[in-house]
Amino acid sequence: MKNALIPVGLCLLLLALAALPLVAGAYLQGVLVGVMSAVVLASAWALFSGPTKYISLATVAFFGLGAYTVAVLADHVPFGLILIVAGAVGLAVALVVGLATLRLAGVYFVIFSFGLAELVRQLITWAETTLNKTLGRYIFIDIDARGIYWLLLALAVATLALRWWIERSRLGLAVHAIGDDETVARHAGINVTAVKLALFAISAVIITLAGAIQAPRWTYVEPSIVFNPTISFITLIMALLGGATRLWGPVFGAVPLFFFFEWLSVKVPDQFSVILGLAFILIVFLVPNGVLDLAQSALRRLGLPARGKEAPHA
Amino acid sequence: MLEVRNLTKRFGGLLAVNNVSFHLKTGEVVGLLGPNGSGKSTVMNLISGALMRSAGEVRVDGQRIDGEPAHRIARRGVARTFQLVRLAPSLSLRENVLLSVAFGPEPLWGADAVRRADAALDRVGLGGMGDRRVPDLNYIDQKRLELARAIATRPRLLLLDEWMAGLNPTELKTAIDLIASVRDGGTTILLVEHIMEAVRALCPRCIVMQAGVRIADGPTAEVLADPQVIDAYLGGAAHV
Numbered sequence: 001m002k003n004a005l006i007p008v009g010l011c012l013l014l015l016a017l018a019a020l021p022l023v024a025g026a027y028l029q030g031v032l033v034g035v036m037s038a039v040v041l042a043s044a045w046a047l048f049s050g051p052t053k054y055i056s057l058a059t060v061a062f063f064g065l066g067a068y069t070v071a072v073l074a075d076h077v078p079f080g081l082i083l084i085v086a087g088a089v090g091l092a093v094a095l096v097v098g099l100a101t102l103r104l105a106g107v108y109f110v111i112f113s114f115g116l117a118e119l120v121r122q123l124i125t126w127a128e129t130t131l132n133k134t135l136g137r138y139i140f141i142d143i144d145a146r147g148i149y150w151l152l153l154a155l156a157v158a159t160l161a162l163r164w165w166i167e168r169s170r171l172g173l174a175v176h177a178i179g180d181d182e183t184v185a186r187h188a189g190i191n192v193t194a195v196k197l198a199l200f201a202i203s204a205v206i207i208t209l210a211g212a213i214q215a216p217r218w219t220y221v222e223p224s225i226v227f228n229p230t231i232s233f234i235t236l237i238m239a240l241l242g243g244a245t246r247l248w249g250p251v252f253g254a255v256p257l258f259f260f261f262e263w264l265s266v267k268v269p270d271q272f273s274v275i276l277g278l279a280f281i282l283i284v285f286l287v288p289n290g291v292l293d294l295a296q297s298a299l300r301r302l303g304l305p306a307r308g309k310e311a312p313h314a
Numbered sequence: 315m316l317e318v319r320n321l322t323k324r325f326g327g328l329l330a331v332n333n334v335s336f337h338l339k340t341g342e343v344v345g346l347l348g349p350n351g352s353g354k355s356t357v358m359n360l361i362s363g364a365l366m367r368s369a370g371e372v373r374v375d376g377q378r379i380d381g382e383p384a385h386r387i388a389r390r391g392v393a394r395t396f397q398l399v400r401l402a403p404s405l406s407l408r409e410n411v412l413l414s415v416a417f418g419p420e421p422l423w424g425a426d427a428v429r430r431a432d433a434a435l436d437r438v439g440l441g442g443m444g445d446r447r448v449p450d451l452n453y454i455d456q457k458r459l460e461l462a463r464a465i466a467t468r469p470r471l472l473l474l475d476e477w478m479a480g481l482n483p484t485e486l487k488t489a490i491d492l493i494a495s496v497r498d499g500g501t502t503i504l505l506v507e508h509i510m511e512a513v514r515a516l517c518p519r520c521i522v523m524q525a526g527v528r529i530a531d532g533p534t535a536e537v538l539a540d541p542q543v544i545d546a547y548l549g550g551a552a553h554v
Contacts, residue, residue, distance in 0.1 A: 170416040170423050173405070177413050180402035187362060188463065189388035189417035245404075 017153055021146040029145035031262070033217065036152035038258040040210045041231070042238040042250035043159045047166070048203035049236075050244035051175040052196060054102070057232045058113035061120040062090050062204045064226040066211025068124060071137040071221050079141050083212050090208025093120075094201040102196045105182075114229070121227035128223070136222040143216050151213045159206050163247055166199075175199060176245075230273075233280065234261065241283050243290020252292055315340040315502045316361070316471055321370035321380075323356050330356045332526040333370070338471075343493070343503040345517035345534065349546060353526040354506040355397055358473045361504075362394045363387040374471060391419045393469035395460045395477045397506075401448045407459055408444030411435060411466045418467035434466035435459075438492065454485055465496055472496060474505040478512045490515045510538075522546070 021029050041059060049056050069086040070079075077085070101112050128135050166172045174195045177185040186192050215221065234257070242253025260279070265272050287294055316338040323331040331353045338344055346354050359365040361372055363384030372380040379387050393414065402410050411431035415422050422430055432444055438458040451459065457477060464472060478489050490512055497503055497516075507513050513520065513534065520537045522530040524546040530537045537543055 170421075173409060173412060173416060176404055176409075177402045180404050181400055183364065183384075183396075184400045184402055185413070186384040187364070187388050187394055188413040189385050189419070189421075189467075190413070191383075191385050 014153075014157065018150065021149050026145070029149060030217075032149050033145055033152065033214065034262070035255060035258050036149055036156055037210055037214055038234075038238060038254040039251050040152055040156045040159055041207060041235040042242070042254040043156065043163065044203050044206035044210070045235045046239040046244040046250045047159065047163050047206070048196075048199045050239065050246075050249075051172070051179045052199065053179040054196070054200075055110045055236065056113045056200075056203075057110060057229070057236065058097075058116045058204075059207055059232040059235045060227055060229055061113075061117040062093070062207040063211035063231055064117075064124070064223070065089055065093060065120065066208035066213075067215040067218070067221055067226040068137075069208075070141070070212050070215035071139050074137075074139045074141055074216075079143060079216075083209060086208050086212035087205050090205045091201055094204035095197065098197045098200045098204075099193075102193060102200060114232070117227065117229060117232060121223045124227070125223045136220055138220055139216055139218065141216040145217065148213055148217060152210065155206065155209055155213065160247065160251075162202065167247060171195065171198070230276070233276070237280050237283055241287060241291060243292045246290065246292050249290045249292050253290065315342070315375060316504065317371070317373040317376075318357070318361070319371040319373075321357065321360055321372065322368045323353075323360055323365060324368045329526050331360065334523070334526075334528045335370075336521050336528065336531055338502055338504060340502055341497065341500060342519065343497050343505070343516050345513040345520040346504055346506045346523065347513065347520050347537075347543075348523035351525075352523040352546075354523055355475055356526075357523070358394065358475050358504070358506060361387075361471075362392060362473055385417070388414070389417070389419050391467070391470035392473070393418075393464035393467060393471070394473035395457070395464050395475055397475040399453070399456045399460050401456060401459060401463075403448040405448070406444060407435060407440060407446050407448070407451075407462075408432065410448065410459055411462050414463050414467050419469070420467070430466055431462075434462040437465070437495075438462040439488070453480060457481075461492070465501070468499065469501055472501050472503045474503065474507070476506055476508065478507055478509050481509075486512060 021032055024032060041063070045056065045059055048054065066086045069089050070082050073082045073085060097116060101109060104112055125135065166175070174185060174190045177188065177190065178192055178195060182192050211226065215226075218225065238253040238257045239250040240253065241257060242251060243249030257279075261276070264275055268275065318337070319335050321331055321334045322329070334353070334357060346357065348354050356365065360367050360380070363379070363382060363386070367380050370380065371378060374390055374392060377390070379390060379392070402413065405413075408428065408431050411434050412427055415427045415430050432441075435441055435444055438461050440455060440458050440462060448456065448459070461477060474493070478486060481489055486509065493503065493505075493516055505517070517534055519532065520530070520534045521528060522537055522543045529546060530540050530543050
């Protein structure tokens with residue numbers, strides 16, 4: 001009974017989400033794009049960083065690459081094709097970077113991923129000023145907020161479906177083992193480097209696509225806008241708040257935090273960064289395993305039946 | 315079955331394993347003995363691919379495995395346990411065993427894999443505990459789980475690194491019977507062990523190392539009576 005209700009409920013939810021922009025005004029459509037983008041970024045980040053525990057701050061490197069691919073190709077190629085090229089660019093960069101760095105452990109990987117985002121930003125700034133002679137670019141693509149929202153919704157569904165599938169496959173088992181102890185994983189026969197690279201690449205392609213899909217919204221882009229490191233930090237904090245190892249965790253973190261940050265930037269625009277930093281610290285201290293984990297243990301303490309931690313493998 | 319030839323490992327200026335050679339026949343159980351720091355665990359790590367050799371060769375059934383990454387060596391049917399127990403704490407007991415079943419020599423997935431994993435848990439005395447989590451286990455049960463992960467793939471070569479350390483006499487008896495049953499299943503076993511009772515019960519033959527060098531190799535009783543071995547190994551323990 002319960003098993004049949006879940007897919008039906010999810011389909012209804014999806015239909016409702018798809019219908020939302022039809023009744024929403026221009027402002028609300030913009031909000032919807034923002035929420036859906038946050039959901040995609042947090043879920044894609046968690047796809048790699050959740051189980052492997054490789055905390056990546058490179059989110060914005062791929063996000064910005066996607067946006068820049070659109071900016072460069074906008075006047076020459078149809079949007080659909082641009083998205084494919086953007087995905088390929090994200091994949092290529094992820095494979096090169098991944099091969100070079102996924103051997104780094106712990107804090108070294110965090111620092112590297114942060115450095116990568118800065119490097120990409122500086123490279124593009126350099127290329128634009130020397131080759132193109134100007135820093136910014138204009139994007140004129142005929143797609144409205146609704147179209148962008150639907151594309152992001154489709155990407156969010158694909159990301160969640162992918163995470164659901166990975167969690168049930170032997171790949172999911174391998175990634176969790178890698179997060180626990182790479183030596184154990186290796187001696188069980190897991191090609192640790194290949195698994196990490198695959199997950200990193202999938203995550204990076206989704207993030208690149210998220211940047212590319214949204215690029216037409218900005219009309220004008222320059223490196224400081226699309227390579228803003230705050231995007232990396234916000235993505236990370238959203239995934240952590242919900243619980244990065246759970247399927248729905250990043251969604252439960254992304255939605256409330258998106259509205260919280262929106263509210264902050266309207267109410268206290270000058271202190272935004274300060275409060276962002278405080279929120280970061282509070283989340284890491286108070287809900288290190290995410291709110292879903294917190295809710296589950298609270299239910300258990302009350303003696304109520306709680307659903308098991310992530311579905312079992314196999 | 316296992317051929318180790320002129321195996322050498324240098325850590326900077328330290329020669330941890332110095333030109334060690336030995337040979338294991340299929341189905342043999344051999345003890346690798348020696349005082350602490352003599353290079354036993356390093357030899358195990360070199361065979362399993364946890365460490366890269368500086369020189370020498372390792373062959374399993376005639377095929378060279380030295381220089382291969384650990385996961386490929388595991389897929390050739392070489393399984394191991396670790397001196398300090400290593401498990402995946404975020405996974406259930408069943409999933410810990412599934413790891414090697416799903417990625418080992420003959421990868422299985424789905425119902426067959428679960429059956430194989432549960433059978434391995436059963437065999438080491440953890441039957442019916444597949445859904446439990448690693449942090450719930452005491453030290454002995456963690457060691458059992460590690461062995462279940464190693465034997466679930468029916469390995470050709472099993473490397474046990476002080477797997478019986480810390481067991482009480484009853485547990486030791488069970489452990490010895492368990493290892494004997496793995497041997498009877500056709501697995502060749504190389505074990506590093508300080509518990510002489512277990513060595514005498516399981517290993518007709520022993521290899522002794524001291525300071526990275528093989529100093530004896532032969533029938534257990536003879537090797538243990540060798541003056542050089544007594545001096546190096548038992549001599550060191552005599553004042554305990």
